[in-house]
Each structure stands twice: as structure tokens, then as C-alpha cells.
Amino acid sequence: MVLTPDFDTKPVISFQHVHKTYPTGTEALRDINLEVPMGDFLFLVGPSGAGKSTLVRLLIREEKPTKGKIFVDGVELGRMKRRKLPQYRRKIGLVFQDFKLLPNLTVYENVAFAMRVLGEPDHKIKARVADALDTVSLSGKEQTYPANLSGGEQQRVAIARALVHAPRFIIADEPTGNLDPATAWEIMQLFLRINARGATVVMATHNREIVDLLRRRVVAIDAGQIARDDRSGRYHDDLAQSQVRA
């Protein structure tokens, strides 16, 4: 099942003339305008250093914009008080290229971690972790430590952790960057399933094959600006491709 985002309703994520310049003077993003409706599946593509990761960091409020406004679920992130930040982050499921698993915790403990910080009771944690591990096909590996898992399995644990608290948004930064093509494809299937359940997915990626195959929304960033925003796009601009071929 593919969830069709409704582009006519009010967006759940909205970038309005967003600029980001780092204290070193590096201008990472320039005048970004982007609207993401509920249930969208959006690929952020572009060369390294284009500004994709900065955009992700702004979205999870690790950074604040230098200029402009970012709204998520009607809340302006730049004006959000620090004490409100944990509540905001609980609405998001985060997946990273380097998995960010805790090596001294088991698979179960790693996934349960996202629920522990919410102060949820043990019986609820147990049920939800079992559910999440089942979704990522890791049932039976609960007591295994991350070091004893393959890269794909580790990323699946990270995805289970990202979705265990049923977040409204999944933000992924190069989630298949460290994986072989077959495993990357398996991981993408998981993201599609999560999206189909209703979560909005924003994914920064370099994986051309996957982007081209899925034909989802593609926002291409180049030199800190949005170069292209296609509702059913490819990794490279079709026009540019045909020009190259010609």
C-alpha cells in the first residue's frame, strides 16, 4: 500500500526562506522554501556538502536557522524553548548512517531506550519493543549486542528504535550509506512500510538506484539551494541526463 500525501492540506513541515550560515562563515543553506504534507515520502538528494545534512540538523533542532522560519506541526522550531525540545524530539524517529546504537546495550535495550526516556512502564515497553523488532524482522535477536550483528541488522535495530514510540515523522540521514545494495533495498522496504502506516518520511540519501526505482518526491539541493523539487522524481534531473546523453 502506498500512502498518497495530500498536497492541498496544510503542510506538517514548512521551511520559509531559511538560511543557515555557520560561525565559521560557511553558508550551508540559502533561501530554502519547502513544504512537506502529512504522509509524504521525500528524498533529499545532492552532492556531498550541498547542505542536506544541515537541513536534517535544522529539522531535528540540532541547529537553528540564521534567517527564516521552520514550522513542524505548527510549531516554529527557531522559537521553541529548550525545555520543550525533548517533547518535540519524541515526535520524531531518527535514523543515521552510522546507526548510533549503544554498544554496551543489547538489541532489546537499545530499542527500549527510546521508550525509557519517556518514562513508560516496563510492560508497555516490552510489548512495543517486541512489535518494533517484529516489524524489522529481528525477533529472536533481543539479547544480542550490536557488535555481533551485520550492518544491515544494526540499521534495522536503529529503525526499530526510531519507530518504537510511534513517531509522526521519520528523519533519516543516509540510512543506507554503509550498506550493500541488497541490504539497502531491504531497509528501504522498511521505510516504505513505516510511511504506509502514516508516518511522514524525510530521507537524505546518495543512493541513486533506490531514488530512481521508487520515484517518490525528490528535492535536490545544490550549493545550499533547492535546485529541483519533483513529486515523482529521479536522482538526477531528467533534462540534464538527456543533455549529458546527447
Place this chain on the structure above:
Amino acid sequence: MILRNLKFALNSAWQSFWRNLAVSLAAVLSITLILILAGVNLLVGHAFSQVLDGFRAKVSEISINVSDDTPLQTVYDFKDQLAADPRIVSVRFVTKEEALVQFRSDPQNAILSRQIDGNPLDAKLDVQVKNLGDVAAVDEMARHWPGVDPTDPTNYQGDFINRMLQLSDWLTLAGAGLLIVLLIVSVVIVMNTIRTAVYHRRKEIEVMKLVGATEWFVRGPFVIEGIMTGLIAASIALALLAVAYEPAVMRFKSDVGFIPLSYDPNFVSSLARDLLLAGALLGALGSYIGVRRYVRI
């Protein structure tokens, strides 16, 4: 939810203490050494205050010599006046005869007392003053009393008392200064040790923050670990000090006999309270500061 979070923090602190045993032991060792120094400081301070208390009791007693021709009623009136003074603890009238008996009973006066003909000693009023600082005023009052022996009014030794008071003030100040220095040094040490522990766990903290942990959820286990570390260190320091206290006092007494030091077993319990409290506070404060940089969301 608070209980669940507390349980999680206690569990994490306990696990982290054992998982990072080398760093934990380094922290325990540092705090133990600091607390031993602080404990020695407190013990020395206590010993000196015991000695000073002894001196104070002696010098806060003043004898007012009564002239031979003073009528007894005048002496009693003055005695009552003194006894009513709030600065004075007690007044005792010693007759000439009693003064002679006292003089003769002191073995140091044995030769002198054999040479004495009659009773050259004055009757006196032995006055116990509450505060050492008020002895001078009482002495001044006595000197203005008409019944006092004008040739030798009192046995007040102002200079000695002033020096004693100065010494006491300096010792208190030096002790407090040393304690403050030790406290600052220990907070810095604990802070850096905990910061090392935190640095090892920065990935864990990063993940905690990314999944929506509050600052206190992240900080809690570290602060509890700091308290645990401080309490363990305080217990070790206390055990060592308690074992060494009595032999050290005895050794000091035999080496420097003229300073009347004594072993005070009651002080060990107050030392225990101080050290455990200091250990827990140092651990908590060091962790709180040490973890701050990494915890800020």
C-alpha cells in the same frame, strides 16, 4: 513516572560505575585523597581547639586580690555584684587562710612555703568569666573597686590572652582557608574525572538527547554516580582516618608532650557525618558541572 525514572537512573549509575571501573576507581581515589586531607585538617583543627579550650578555661579565670583592710561586708557586696553580672559564670571568695593552704598544697611552692613567716597572701575573689574577650573588662572593673589590693590588683595577663585570642582566630581562619582550597581542588578533580567518564559515554548522551530525553534524565545517572563515588571515597577516607586517629594522637603526645592533645572518640562520629556529606556533595557537584557541557540540548 518519577519513580521509574529514578529506578532507571539508579540502574544506569550502578552499571556505569562498574562498566567504567578504571575511571570510577580513579575518581574514588582522587576524592579519597582529598577527603583524607580534609579529614586530617578537621582532626588537627579539633585537636587544637581542644587544646585552646583548655587554655581558654584557664585564662578566663581571673583572681581579684582583696586588700587586708577591706571589710568583709564590702567584699561580699562586690562578690554579689560580680555574680549578678551576665558576663560572669561564677565567683568564689577565697579567704587569706584558704589561699595559704592552696599555696602550700602546690608541690612547686614547697621550698618557698617553708620560708614564709605568717600569711603574706591576700584573700581573693576567683572569678570565672564566660567569654575570654570579657576578661579585660572584668579586670578593669576590679581595679576600680576600692577593696582591691592596689599593689597587686589581679592576676590578669592581658598580652597573653590577646595573643591566645589572635592565635585562635588565625588557626580558625587557616583551617577554614585550607578547607576551602581542598574543596575547590576536589570539585575540579571530580569534575574532570567525571568529564572523562562522560566523554567515554558521549555517544550514549547524544542518543539520549536525540530520542527526546530531558536534561535531567541524562544528567540524573551521572549525578547519582557522582554521589555513589563520593560516598565510597568518604567511607574509605573515614575508615583510614578512624584507624589512624588514636595512634597518631598518642604518637604526637609522646613526641610533643607540652601540648595537651587528647583522643576524642566522639569526634569520629561527627567526622563521619561531615566526610560522608562532603563526599556526596562533592560527587554530585563535580558530576553536575562535569556533565553540563555534554548534556545541554
